[in-house]
Amino acid sequence: MSELTKLTIAAARDAMRKGELTSAELTGACLKAIDGADALNTFVHKTPEIAMHQAAAADARRGADAPSLNGIPLGIKDLFCTKGVPSQAASNILEGFKPEYESTVTTQLFADGAVMLGKLNMDEFAMGSSNETSCYGDVVNPWRRGNDDTALTPGGSSGGSASAVAADLCLGATGTDTGGSIRQPAAFVGITGIKPTYGRCSRWGIVAFASSLDQAGPMTKDVRDAAIMLQAMSGHDPKDSTSADIPVPDFEAALTGDIRGKTIGIPKEYRMDGMPAEIEKLWADGTAMLKAAGAKIVDISLPHTKYALPAYYVIAPAEASSNLARYDGVRFGHRAKLSHGDGITEMYEKTRAEGFGHEVQRRVMIGTYVLSAGFYDAYYNRARRVRALIKRDFDNVFAEGVDAILTPATPSAAFGLGEMAEADPIQMYLNDVFTVTVNLAGLPGIAVPTGLDAQGLPLGLQLIGRPWEEADLLNVAYSLERAAGFVAKPTQWW
Amino acid sequence: MSIDVDTARRVAKLARIKVEDEALPALASEFSAILGFIEQLNEVDVTGVEPMTSVTPMRLKRRDDVVTDGNQQAAVLKNAPDAREGFFAVPKVVE
Numbered sequence: 048m049s050e051l052t053k054l055t056i057a058a059a060r061d062a063m064r065k066g067e068l069t070s071a072e073l074t075g076a077c078l079k080a081i082d083g084a085d086a087l088n089t090f091v092h093k094t095p096e097i098a099m100h101q102a103a104a105a106d107a108r109r110g111a112d113a114p115s116l117n118g119i120p121l122g123i124k125d126l127f128c129t130k131g132v133p134s135q136a137a138s139n140i141l142e143g144f145k146p147e148y149e150s151t152v153t154t155q156l157f158a159d160g161a162v163m164l165g166k167l168n169m170d171e172f173a174m175g176s177s178n179e180t181s182c183y184g185d186v187v188n189p190w191r192r193g194n195d196d197t198a199l200t201p202g203g204s205s206g207g208s209a210s211a212v213a214a215d216l217c218l219g220a221t222g223t224d225t226g227g228s229i230r231q232p233a234a235f236v237g238i239t240g241i242k243p244t245y246g247r248c249s250r251w252g253i254v255a256f257a258s259s260l261d262q263a264g265p266m267t268k269d270v271r272d273a274a275i276m277l278q279a280m281s282g283h284d285p286k287d288s289t290s291a292d293i294p295v296p297d298f299e300a301a302l303t304g305d306i307r308g309k310t311i312g313i314p315k316e317y318r319m320d321g322m323p324a325e326i327e328k329l330w331a332d333g334t335a336m337l338k339a340a341g342a343k344i345v346d347i348s349l350p351h352t353k354y355a356l357p358a359y360y361v362i363a364p365a366e367a368s369s370n371l372a373r374y375d376g377v378r379f380g381h382r383a384k385l386s387h388g389d390g391i392t393e394m395y396e397k398t399r400a401e402g403f404g405h406e407v408q409r410r411v412m413i414g415t416y417v418l419s420a421g422f423y424d425a426y427y428n429r430a431r432r433v434r435a436l437i438k439r440d441f442d443n444v445f446a447e448g449v450d451a452i453l454t455p456a457t458p459s460a461a462f463g464l465g466e467m468a469e470a471d472p473i474q475m476y477l478n479d480v481f482t483v484t485v486n487l488a489g490l491p492g493i494a495v496p497t498g499l500d501a502q503g504l505p506l507g508l509q510l511i512g513r514p515w516e517e518a519d520l521l522n523v524a525y526s527l528e529r530a531a532g533f534v535a536k537p538t539q540w541w
Numbered sequence: 542m543s544i545d546v547d548t549a550r551r552v553a554k555l556a557r558i559k560v561e562d563e564a565l566p567a568l569a570s571e572f573s574a575i576l577g578f579i580e581q582l583n584e585v586d587v588t589g590v591e592p593m594t595s596v597t598p599m600r601l602k603r604r605d606d607v608v609t610d611g612n613q614q615a616a617v618l619k620n621a622p623d624a625r626e627g628f629f630a631v632p633k634v635v636e
Contacts, residue, residue: 145614245596259596288601357579368556375557377629382622391632396559408558412568413575415556416544426579431592433585472571473578489596503599514597 050213051076056272057299059218070109070118073218074102074162077120081164083218084337086541089211091125091183092133092166101162108160113273115299117160122211122220122234125166127153127263128252132163136254137171141380145210150252151284152221152263159279164217168207171404172371173228173256176478177207177467180406188236189214189537192502196540201506202232202478208266209236213537219267223253223470225260226359229483230494230509233266234456237496237505237535239273240266241521241527244514245293245489247277249284257366258289260359260486270525272494274298277517293515301518309343309519310445312449316352317481325500331530333453333497334509336530337523341498347449349440350447354433355484356476361417361430362487367407368414374402380500409472438488445513451523454481456494456507481509485525491517493524495530505535544572 051073054062062068078098081090098319105118128146135141150159157163171180176502178186186206188199190213193266201210201486209232212220222229229495233240239263248263255261265276278299283292313334318327338344376398383397390412403411417426444452458480467475485492491514494507508527512520544552549569553560560568595601614627623630 147613155589164546177598246599276574285602285604289595289597292602300577351585353583357581360575361579361582371556376622378617379620380620381623385632390558391634393559395557395634400559403558408556408560409568409571409575412549412552412556412558413572416548416552416572416576417579419552419555423618426582428586428592429585430579431594432587432590433582434596435590435593436585436587438593471574473574476578477604487596487611 052080054218055268056119056218056275058113059119062387063109063118064111064113069527070162071104073118074098077164077217084214084541087187087189087210087214088184089132089168089186089207089214090122090165090215091168091207094132094163094165095351097132098162098164101157105160105162114159114279116156116279118162119218120162120164121156122164122167122208122217123153124167124205124208124221124223126223126254126403127221128254129153129163132166133383134166135182136173136184137169138402138407139182139381140374140399144380148252150310151249151286152253152280155282157278161279162247167211167220170204170206170253171407172367173204173223173335174367174406174410175203175226176223176227176231176475177464178203179464180404182404186210187464188461190236190461190504191537191540192504198464200235200464202235202461204228205232205266209233209238212238212266212268214541219265219272221263221280222266223261223263224486225256225363226486227479229264229266230482230492231457231478233494234496234505234507235461235532238266239270239493239495240264241273241277241493241517242491243277243281243517244487244491246289247279248515249287249290251284251286255370257363258370259366260363270528271299271302273493274302274521296518298518298521301522302525303522304526304529306337306523309342309450309523310448311337311342311523312346312347312444312452313344314347314349314352314452314454316349317454319480323459324505325506326401326458328454329498329506329508330455333527333531336527337453340526340530345449347444347452349444349484351433351436351440352484355437355487356480358430358433358437359483359487360361360413360476361426364410364414365418365427366414368411368418371411374399434487441488441490450513451520452511454509454511456481456509460500460502460504460506485511489521490514493520495524495528495531496533497527498533499535544569544576
């Protein structure tokens with residue numbers, strides 16, 4: 048593999064500004080690395096012509112005042128609509144769909160000169176925690192347990208983004224996060240991933256899963272790159288009425304590493320029964336690092352934490368059942384072959400049975416049930432009330448002066464592909480136990496790799512920030528990153 | 542709460558997803574497991590708590606009521622599985 052693809056965004060930017068590197072060289076190196084990494088199954092629609100064209104344009108624009116992302120090759124999650132390029136949300140129901148428009152986030156990235164290498168694998172409609180629900184097949188984690196060649200999950204739903212960045216196929220990637228889909232995979236592959244405050248990035252042109260929870264965010268090799276990429280992705284968009292019309296601060300400039308006097312909360316409810324000792328230790332070590340950097344550590348309580356997952360598994364499927372009603376075989380994507388005499392209802396039913404995978408069907412039906420007459424109040428409204436209490440828990444600790452909250456990112460290291468096949472769906476849902484509260488409360492959360500487990504697999508910690516204070520959150524994450532000094536990389540076997 | 546086969550069939554119908562009869566018992570038992578998990582929510586005292594409508598306290602912006610788009614018929618129909626004479630085509634709806 049070329050050393051060029053191992054560069055961070057910041058390093059590549061600086062080299063290009065100095066004239067030591069061209070985007071064409073860098074992009075070419077990434078395309079070569081991607082072609083050699085089909086075993087990871089990350090890039091499911093490669094766009095080399097678009098990439099080289101964008102790289103040439105970036106090289107023409109190069110200069111000290113070009114945007115940070117000018118000429119930087121990125122991977123784009125398949126959930127983002129990209130004009131003229133397949134955008135399937137990893138679902139058979141969107142087979143052949145080529146949007147006639149470009150999502151706001153990718154529009155902004157390209158306006159800043161970013162280069163698209165292709166579309167990245169994911170769980171179908173972002174529903175999954177292991178990237179095993181994709182119509183393109185599983186993504187493989189570049190990490191292995193020592194010399195054991197068992198194929199591991201990169202997590203999900205942004206599993207393709209995670210593996211591609213960890214394997215140095217691209218310099219960064221877009222992800223989306225509805226219950227942990229940026230932070231859990233980032234932790235499973237030893238990279239950084241931030242889900243910003245709900246409303247920071249426009250959702251326009253991103254295939255919708257659960258509209259009140261979905262947010263886009265970057266997945267990158269370090270915290271500085273996350274700051275750079277988030278900057279370009281953020282901002283108000285008149286086409287998304289929930290995107291916030293407030294200024295986007297300079298995130299990279301906030302990275303001083305000075306967190307003296309900051310108050311970091313350690314929530315007791317995140318200490319789960321049966322939590323692996325390695326995760327306990329990782330968390331304690333991270334706490335000690337922030338303390339050594341001058342932060343004040345306080346024990347806090349977020350009493351409704353336990354109810355976050357059940358509330359999520361009402362609200363997210365309810366919104367999904369509504370959002371996914373549009374896949375009916377009429378306007379785009381797949382339509383089932385009909386038998387003689389079939390009417391429009393049979394067309395809908397057969398199309399959706401053929402087009403949606405098992406997990407998506409299950410969630411759409413659960414959502415349909417909790418919204419149906421007679422159950423709406425008992426399930427959906429109750430879950431929304433509990434959601435209000437979960438948010439209130441966070442409001443209370445922030446009001447008491449807590450600046451950020453430190454938790455584990457995941458309850459374990461990456462597990463083997465197929466290992467959860469026999470488990471009931473709830474076992475898989477537990478992967479998001481530490482991340483889902485953040486979506487329900489609309490807060491920013493970032494996963495930072497801080498250690499390895501006994502088998503040599505990466506583990507990450509999560510920092511949760513106050514709403515709209517990503518700059519501060521990134522700075523705390525930067526301090527943690529510097530203290531942890533995580534530099535391990537997977538050994539190339541692919 | 543236990544979901545029976547008839548309820549599973551009704552939910553599949555409401556969701557417009559064809560589920561074969563032989564698949565219904567397994568589906569019903571999956572629903573029961575997930576709803577059992579969700580039922581933990583009944584332990585929470587939600588007296589006086591309003592259902593959350595917006596996670597960030599903000600007023601949704603209104604845009605001017607003006608035409609901003611149009612004349613996109615070809616683009617709109619471009620991805621249709623079946624489009625004829627400028628329309629989406631579907632099986633006969635009215636007898």
